[in-house]
Amino acid sequence: MKKTLQFGALAGAAALLLAGCASAAQPASDPAESAAVPDGPRVAVGYEGGVLVLGGDDYANLGEFDSEDFIRLNAAGDGRHVMVTTSKGFQLLDAQQPELTDLVVPAATAGHVVSHGGKTVLYDDATSDTTIFDSAELAKTTDALPKAEVIPGVTAHHGVSVELEDGTLLTTVGDESGRTGIRVLDKDRNEVASNDECPGVHGEGTAKDEAVVFGCENGALVVKDGTITKLTSPDEYGRMGNAYVSENSPLVVMDYKDDPDAEGYLLRNIALIDTEANTLEKVALPDGVEYTYRGVGRGPDAEAVLIGTDGKLHSIDPATGEIISSLPVVDPWEGPAEWQDPHPSIEVAGSFAYVTDPADSELVVVDLTKGEIAKTVKLDHIPNEIAAVG
Numbered sequence: 001m002k003k004t005l006q007f008g009a010l011a012g013a014a015a016l017l018l019a020g021c022a023s024a025a026q027p028a029s030d031p032a033e034s035a036a037v038p039d040g041p042r043v044a045v046g047y048e049g050g051v052l053v054l055g056g057d058d059y060a061n062l063g064e065f066d067s068e069d070f071i072r073l074n075a076a077g078d079g080r081h082v083m084v085t086t087s088k089g090f091q092l093l094d095a096q097q098p099e100l101t102d103l104v105v106p107a108a109t110a111g112h113v114v115s116h117g118g119k120t121v122l123y124d125d126a127t128s129d130t131t132i133f134d135s136a137e138l139a140k141t142t143d144a145l146p147k148a149e150v151i152p153g154v155t156a157h158h159g160v161s162v163e164l165e166d167g168t169l170l171t172t173v174g175d176e177s178g179r180t181g182i183r184v185l186d187k188d189r190n191e192v193a194s195n196d197e198c199p200g201v202h203g204e205g206t207a208k209d210e211a212v213v214f215g216c217e218n219g220a221l222v223v224k225d226g227t228i229t230k231l232t233s234p235d236e237y238g239r240m241g242n243a244y245v246s247e248n249s250p251l252v253v254m255d256y257k258d259d260p261d262a263e264g265y266l267l268r269n270i271a272l273i274d275t276e277a278n279t280l281e282k283v284a285l286p287d288g289v290e291y292t293y294r295g296v297g298r299g300p301d302a303e304a305v306l307i308g309t310d311g312k313l314h315s316i317d318p319a320t321g322e323i324i325s326s327l328p329v330v331d332p333w334e335g336p337a338e339w340q341d342p343h344p345s346i347e348v349a350g351s352f353a354y355v356t357d358p359a360d361s362e363l364v365v366v367d368l369t370k371g372e373i374a375k376t377v378k379l380d381h382i383p384n385e386i387a388a389v390g
Contacts, residue, residue: 037062042095042389043347043354044082045363046071047381051084053098059365059377065093065100070340073387077115078139082387083122085110090122092141095389103145105131112160116206116247119163128153130161130171151189160204162212170212170223172201182214182221182228195221195228205243208250211275215240215254222275231273231280233258238282240271242293249302250276251318255293258282266290266309266335272321283321289314292335297348299368307346307355309333313366327371329364330357342384349388356383 038056045052051071052064072085073093082093084100089107093100108126115121120138122131130151137146151161157174164170167187173180173194179201184193200217207213211224217239219232233240233256240254252273268290272281285291289308296306303324304316311333312326336343342358352374353366363377363386 037097040390041349041352042098043349043363044073044084044093044095044387044389045356045379045381045383046073046084046385047379047383050381051082051093051100052379052381053093053095054363054377055095055098059363059375061380063098064380065098067091067100071385072110073385074113075115075387075389076113076135076138077120078135079390080139081141082389083113083120085113089124092145103141105145105148111158112203114160114162114204116162117165117210121161121163123160124153125158126156128156128159130169132161132163132169151185158202160202160214162204162206164210164212170204170214172214174201182223184223184226184228193226193228195230197221197230200239200241202241203243203254205245205252205254206247207245207252207275208248209275211250213243213245213252213254213273213275215243220254220271220273220280222273222278224275229278231278233271233280234282238271242296244296244298244304246298246302249298249318250274251302253296253298253304253316253318255291255296256282264335264337265292265339267292270296270304270306270316270321272318274319281321286323289323290335292343292345293339294343294345297346297353299348299353300351303368305346305348305353305368307344309335311344313346313353313355315368315371325371327366327373329355329366329373331359333359340384342382345384345386347386347388349390352388354386354388356386358382358384 040056043054053062055062074083084091090105092103107124111123111125120133120135132149155175159172161171169185181196181198198216214221222229235258237260239257244253254271256269256271306314311330313329315324345356347354351369355364361379365375367374
């Protein structure tokens with residue numbers, strides 16, 4: 001039986017409920033007047049205590065907005081908004097006409113944001129509830145959130161959901177003792193398949209032909225055409241927690257950790273998954289090249305791009321793991337003491353890669369088609385999380 005709720009009826013009440021937190025949405029500096037707001041890309045950059053929006057070909061500062069000390073940023077997938085993850089839930093940042101709005105999708109522990117197939121999917125780790133917006137309707141949002149489908153969770157865990165174009169929902173399974181796998185629900189939200197062979201399931205990515213990959217501590221799950229396939233790591237412990245995908249390629253690049261006792265957050269290997277052949281390969285990076293979960297994206301030709309601890313942006317063939325080219329973009333750096341700490345991160349939008357440089361408080365814009373730095377933007381804050389829109 002389909003078990004859903006309509007979120008739209010709650011949106012106005014939620015906005016009123018959160019009015020008392022309005023100070024978190026006040027601009028730290030006045031954004032540009034609407035008539036003066038330039039066209040072009042938008043890049044949201046989080047820093048301790050706020051978020052700023054850069055825009056136009058010159059990446060001018062279009063506005064800074066006060067928020068919490070640590071926030072997470074995810075593009076909403078509607079070409080307009082960034083979801084700002086706070087202690088209250090998912091707050092909408094309008095990146096096109098820069099404004100940190102008062103619109104918040106309440107969540108006790110706001111988690112993953114996934115956009116695919118015209119849907120924006122939010123996950124609350126405290127309840128495992130999944131909230132699904134039509135991305136086009138979200139883009140039209142003015143003073144109230146649009147209606148959304150809310151699918152109640154079964155047991156709370158740090159999870160993620162994704163909806164396919166035919167309405168099928170893939171969602172993780174877990175509880176306070178751990179995460180074990182995924183469930184597949186049809187468009188009426190009846191369970192039609194499941195898999196419990198994915199300990200520590202984390203992250204997801206949708207590749208070509210809607211092949212969806214989930215990471216496990218001993219491999220990965222590939223869901224395609226209604227079939228769930230388990231791919232096994234070459235190591236007894238071979239954790240993959242983040243999938244870097246291109247919806248134009250069947251090849252998926254994932255982070256890979258082979259030592260459960262390793263200290264710190266730097267990784268030395270990547271995993272390559274072919275969703276057509278259902279194969280998984282571990283590839284070691286060259287000596288001196290390490291990265292974190294924030295350090296990988298996919299370029300305009302589906303190549304992987306990785307910001308390494310050597311300060312270089314490496315272009316990697318997703319079929320072989322071979323480094324095709326390397327471009328120095330920041331100084332060499334060391335891994336963060338905590339995963340939340342600022343360290344070089346990458347976001348790819350179109351043919352440009354945006355790399356944060358916390359050491360120099362800069363954003364480095366790289367033209368991936370030309371293989372060169374297009375612009376270096378000086379910031380007034382130490383950059384942490386980043387999201388790109390348009």
